Amino acid sequence: MRNDIDRDLYEILGVERSASLSDIKSCYRDKARQCHPDVSHNDPDGERKFKELTFAYEVLSDAEKRSNYDRWGLEGLKTGAGVDFDGFSSISDLFDMFFGGGFAEPFGRRRRQDRAQSRGRNTETLLSVTLAEVGLGVDKDIEIRKRMTCDGCDGTGLSPGTHASRCSACGGSGQVRSTQRSVFGTFIRAGVCPDCGGAGEVINKPCPECDGAGLVWDTERLKVKVPPGVENGDTIRLRGKGESGARGAGAGDLYVRINVEPHQAFIRNGRNLNITVKIGMDEAALGTEIELPSLDGGFKLKVPPGTQPGDVLKEKGKGLPPRYGGRRGDILAGVEVTIPKRLSGKEKELLESFAEMRKGKAGK
Numbered sequence: 423m424r425n426d427i428d429r430d431l432y433e434i435l436g437v438e439r440s441a442s443l444s445d446i447k448s449c450y451r452d453k454a455r456q457c458h459p460d461v462s463h464n465d466p467d468g469e470r471k472f473k474e475l476t477f478a479y480e481v482l483s484d485a486e487k488r489s490n491y492d493r494w495g496l497e498g499l500k501t502g503a504g505v506d507f508d509g510f511s512s513i514s515d516l517f518d519m520f521f522g523g524g525f526a527e528p529f530g531r532r533r534r535q536d537r538a539q540s541r542g543r544n545t546e547t548l549l550s551v552t553l554a555e556v557g558l559g560v561d562k563d564i565e566i567r568k569r570m571t572c573d574g575c576d577g578t579g580l581s582p583g584t585h586a587s588r589c590s591a592c593g594g595s596g597q598v599r600s601t602q603r604s605v606f607g608t609f610i611r612a613g614v615c616p617d618c619g620g621a622g623e624v625i626n627k628p629c630p631e632c633d634g635a636g637l638v639w640d641t642e643r644l645k646v647k648v649p650p651g652v653e654n655g656d657t658i659r660l661r662g663k664g665e666s667g668a669r670g671a672g673a674g675d676l677y678v679r680i681n682v683e684p685h686q687a688f689i690r691n692g693r694n695l696n697i698t699v700k701i702g703m704d705e706a707a708l709g710t711e712i713e714l715p716s717l718d719g720g721f722k723l724k725v726p727p728g729t730q731p732g733d734v735l736k737e738k739g740k741g742l743p744p745r746y747g748g749r750r751g752d753i754l755a756g757v758e759v760t761i762p763k764r765l766s767g768k769e770k771e772l773l774e775s776f777a778e779m780r781k782g783k784a785g786k
Contacts, residue, residue: 431478431491439492443483450479542569542665542674549658549678551648553685553695557717557742559650563643566676570640571666574631578669581630586623591615596622621669636669646678651693651745654682687715693751694741700758701725716740716753723755731759 571577588594592615628634664674688695709727741751
């Protein structure tokens with residue numbers, strides 16, 4: 423794999439080497455909107471990509487830096503900077519060296535990290551279901567204890583009749599900023615205000631019921647629709663049923679993890695259900711019908727004459743449905759043939775007579 427330090431800055435920005443300044447600015451704006459850390463929350467490399475993109479823009483949007491880069495590459499950027507580039511393995515390392523290890527924003531203002539708009543936390547619970555419920559699907563009632571919006575203040579955290587005041591430390595912006603200068607220009611580093619936690623406001627008289635948090639512990643009763651065919655360990659996601667967000671922000675999600683209880687007769691094998699049946703040696707030889715359970719009622723399983731120990735008898739369509747619809751599986755009955763430990767005199771006589779008959783047939 424090519425080392426990042428060999429990547430072309432024009433390639434990172436997505437422009438031709440002959441691109442005009444307006445083209446460079448336009449491409450930067452488009453790409454920055456896509457990979458900005460405030461947007462690409464689910465991309466673990468989002469911040470790093472934004473750093474590289476901004477580094478490329480900083481160089482190519484400055485006529486002198488761009489000229490030095492076009493002539494000598496990255497080595498040309500240290501001209502007059504007194505910087506040794508040895509030991510750096512990526513463009514991102516160079517970016518960190520100039521702008522600091524944390525995230526820096528040279529352009530515009532970052533969206534305020536408002537504690538009041540923090541989405542509620544996701545929660546998880548365990549739900550046990552029987553194998554019969556897996557076969558048909560089921561609606562289950564559950565109770566979840568979680569933090570919910572305080573009724574006393576409607577989630578504002580304020581004592582009734584009072585108002586929050588602007589944070590004096592950050593002037594209501596929710597951020598504190600510091601300026602850092604480098605050979606590439608001046609960069610503003612922003613962080614969450616420690617006094618207001620990013621809310622931009624300070625509660626002087628908190629709600630007595632929630633102590634200003636806007637949230638209280640409570641229990642909610644929910645109905646969970648468990649579809650047919652779920653498997654042990656499957657998770658059902660209930661959007662917006664997690665903890666409430668602070669001060670009216672959106673709620674998190676509830677993840678319901680499924681635990682399928684063991685069945686007294688069946689062992690699950692995907693869509694199929696395995697069961698062991700015991701029959702006498704006379705039933706194995708002559709054939710018979712035996713009563714077996716299923717998930718939706720009992721049925722009679724036909725045992726053909728001459729069934730051998732270890733044979734597997736199949737009853738189609740009596741198993742479990744697949745999770746996403748389709749044909750149900752089967753019941754697979756493994757046969758065990760039992761041998762009587764004691765025989766009555768008559769039974770022994772008949773069995774010996776049968777054995778003699780078998781010997782006679784074998785001799786012919």
